[in-house]
Structures are given as C-alpha cells and as structure tokens.
Amino acid sequence: xxxxxxxxxxxxxxxxxxxxxxNLSETILSAQTSEPExxxxxxxxxxxxxxxxxxxxxxxxxxxxxxxxxxxxRYITASTDxxxxxxxxxxxxxxxxxxxxxxxxxxxxADEQLSATFGSLRGLRLMRGTNLYESLICSILSQNNSAxxxxxxxxxxxxxxxxxxxxxxxxxxxxxxxxxxxxxxTARELQQTTSMGYRAKSVLTVSRMIQDRELELESVxxxxxxxxxxxLLQLHGVGPKVADCFLLYGTGQLRAAPVDVWIHRIVxxxxxxxxxxxxxTTASFLRNRFGVWAGYVQLYLFHYARSRV
DNA sequence: TCCCAGGATCAAG
DNA sequence: CTTGATCATGGG
Numbered sequence: 001x002x003x004x005x006x007x008x009x010x011x012x013x014x015x016x017x018x019x020x021x022x023n024l025s026e027t028i029l030s031a032q033t034s035e036p037e038x039x040x041x042x043x044x045x046x047x048x049x050x051x052x053x054x055x056x057x058x059x060x061x062x063x064x065x066x067x068x069x070x071x072x073x074r075y076i077t078a079s080t081d082x083x084x085x086x087x088x089x090x091x092x093x094x095x096x097x098x099x100x101x102x103x104x105x106x107x108x109x110a111d112e113q114l115s116a117t118f119g120s121l122r123g124l125r126l127m128r129g130t131n132l133y134e135s136l137i138c139s140i141l142s143q144n145n146s147a148x149x150x151x152x153x154x155x156x157x158x159x160x161x162x163x164x165x166x167x168x169x170x171x172x173x174x175x176x177x178x179x180x181x182x183x184x185x186t187a188r189e190l191q192q193t194t195s196m197g198y199r200a201k202s203v204l205t206v207s208r209m210i211q212d213r214e215l216e217l218e219s220v221x222x223x224x225x226x227x228x229x230x231x232l233l234q235l236h237g238v239g240p241k242v243a244d245c246f247l248l249y250g251t252g253q254l255r256a257a258p259v260d261v262w263i264h265r266i267v268x269x270x271x272x273x274x275x276x277x278x279x280x281t282t283a284s285f286l287r288n289r290f291g292v293w294a295g296y297v298q299l300y301l302f303h304y305a306r307s308r309v
Numbered sequence: 310t311c312c313c314a315g316g317a318t319c320a321a322g
Numbered sequence: 323c324t325t326g327a328t329c330a331t332g333g334g
Contacts, residue, residue: 197330260315
C-alpha cells in the first residue's frame with residue numbers, strides 16, 4: 001500500500017509467524033553497537049533509514065504484552081513514496097524479529113546459569129545494523145568508553161559530517177557520515193569536534209582504507225566467521241571485542257560473542273568456578289558451547305550481569 | 310586526585 | 323602466552 005508522502009502516516013502490524021516474545025524498549029535501550037541508540041519522541045523510538053529508495057523517519061512503539069503484541073509505526077518520508085510492506089520488513093530485520101527466541105529459551109532451559117536470565121530479559125533481541133561502516137565505527141568508539149559517551153560521540157559525528165535530510169514536517173536529521181566524509185579529516189579535527197580522543201586514529205585509518213578500497217566491509221558479510229575475524233584483527237584499533245561486536249551487530253554473525261570485562265567476569269564465575277580464564281578462551285568457550293546462539297547468550301549474560309551490580 | 314568506562318597496543322617478563 | 327603502562331576524554 002502506498003500513501004501520500006507529504007504527511008505523517010501511521011500503521012499497526014503484527015508479525016506473521018511470530019518467533020517468540022519481544023521487549024522493544026529493553027531491546028532498544030540495551031546499548032547494542034549496531035548504531036546509536038534510538039531516541040524516544042513520546043510516541044516511540046525514532047530512527048531514520050533508507051527504505052525502498054527514500055529516507056524515512058519512523059517512530060516505533062510496542063502494544064500489548066511481550067508475548068501478545070503488535071507494533072505501531074508513525075513515519076514520514078523525505079521526498080517520494082514508500083511501501084509500508086518494505087518498512088515493515090525493514091523493522092522485522094533491524095529488530096531481529098526473525099530470531100526464534102522460543103527455540104532459544106527451550107534449547108537452553110536446562111542451563112541453570114543461562115536460563116536464570118530468561119525471566120527478566122524475556123523478549124530482548126539482537127538488533128541488526130543496516131550500515132556496515134556505521135557499525136564498525138560505533139564498535140571502535142565503544143572501546144574503553146561508556147555506552148552513553150560513545151553514543152554521544154556518534155551523534156556528534158553525524159551532526160558534523162553527515163548529510164542533513166529534511167522532511168516535509170520541517171524536521172531534519174543528520175545521517176551517519178560516509179567513509180569519504182571522514183577520511184579527509186585530520187585526527188585533531190575529529191578529536192576537537194567529537195571528543196573521541198585517541199580513537200580518532202583508528203576511525204581515520206578505517207575510513208581511509210575503505211575509501212582507498214583497501215578494505216571492503218561488504219566482503220566480510222558472507223565470509224566465514226574465522227576468516228572475517230582474522231581480517232578484522234589486522235585493522236588498527238580493532239581487537240577481539242570490537243571485531244566480534246562488528247560481526248555480531250553489523251554483519252549478523254550470531255556465533256560471534258564479544259567478550260568485554262562484564263562477560264569475562266560473569267562467564268568465569270558461572271562456568272569456570274571463578275578460575276582465571278583469558279578473554280580469548282572465554283570467547284571460544286561461548287562459541288563452542290552455544291554455537292549460533294553465542295551472540296544471544298552474550299547479550300543476555302551481559303545485561304543480566306550489569307543489572308545485578 | 311584517582312578510578313572507571315561493553316579495550317587495544319606495545320614492551321617486558 | 324600473560325602482565326602492566328599508556329592511550330583521550332568526561333563523569334563520579
């Protein structure tokens with residue numbers, strides 16, 4: 001169905017063949033590094049993406065319960081007209097609604113450590129970035145940084161160097177910059193405008209490599225996990241945790257399990273009786289034990305650990 | 310003033 | 323293969 005592009009539209013949908021519950025706000029507010037956190041506008045959570053050829057500003061909210069829900073969307077397009085079906089499919093992808101959480105909960109119900117997180121985090125889903133460059137930069141920015149601050153830095157990047165999109169309701173939005181927009185800058189300028197600190201060197205290196213076609217993030221998407229990881233670790237400022245964040249949230253490699261201080265701590269405690277295990281050991285343990293669900297296990301253990309401090 | 314924030318890098322042991 | 327200092331920056 002197509003509608004007039006010049007004003008705000010609204011529609012509600014339920015996901016066909018729902019694969020388990022959804023907790024939208026828990027999902028949005030869980031600081032996943034696919035992109036900066038969506039901002040609440042009073043109706044729902046707002047983001048701007050290109051859908052069926054045009055930029056769309058949408059606000060998304062969940063109705064009902066985590067197990068019986070519909071999703072309402074208000075949206076406005078920049079210039080042309082878009083398909084609501086395309087927008088729905090976009091949201092299904094971004095919010096991980098195809099991931100079968102019922103299967104996940106059932107598969108590991110006997111794991112007492114893990115299944116203890118299923119109650120309070122029920123409906124938490126892995127988001128998927130739609131912009132590989134954005135996902136990689138956000139992951140780099142998150143190193144040795146708080147979620148609030150890397151989000152702030154990412155927003156500054158958008159405001160200073162991203163294209164400004166205008167909508168018919170007089171609102172506007174800054175897109176995430178392209179690699180070429182960043183590659184031409186100096187480290188000092190990046191630091192002064194975004195306060196990203198020493199991470200500017202890594203951001204610049206990656207941006208320039210992409211512009212010079214020494215690095216093609218698209219080729220990582222269909223690569224095996226092992227090959228993709230090996231390639232990413234060659235990049236300056238990209239270590240095991242950042243690489244796994246990019247693979248998980250950026251490319252949708254669900255067997256990637258980013259190991260940060262929290263995951264390191266909680267996995268050591270829950271599965272190694274508090275013995276000293278290295279971070280690489282922790283990461284491979286998660287992959288070997290949980291397979292394609294390793295990324296989800298990481299997400300659940302991370303938020304469970306942090307909520308219990 | 311020191312410590313921490315979803316770490317990575319480098320030099321030593 | 324592990325450990326420590328260092329890296330920018332802002333907040334507690």
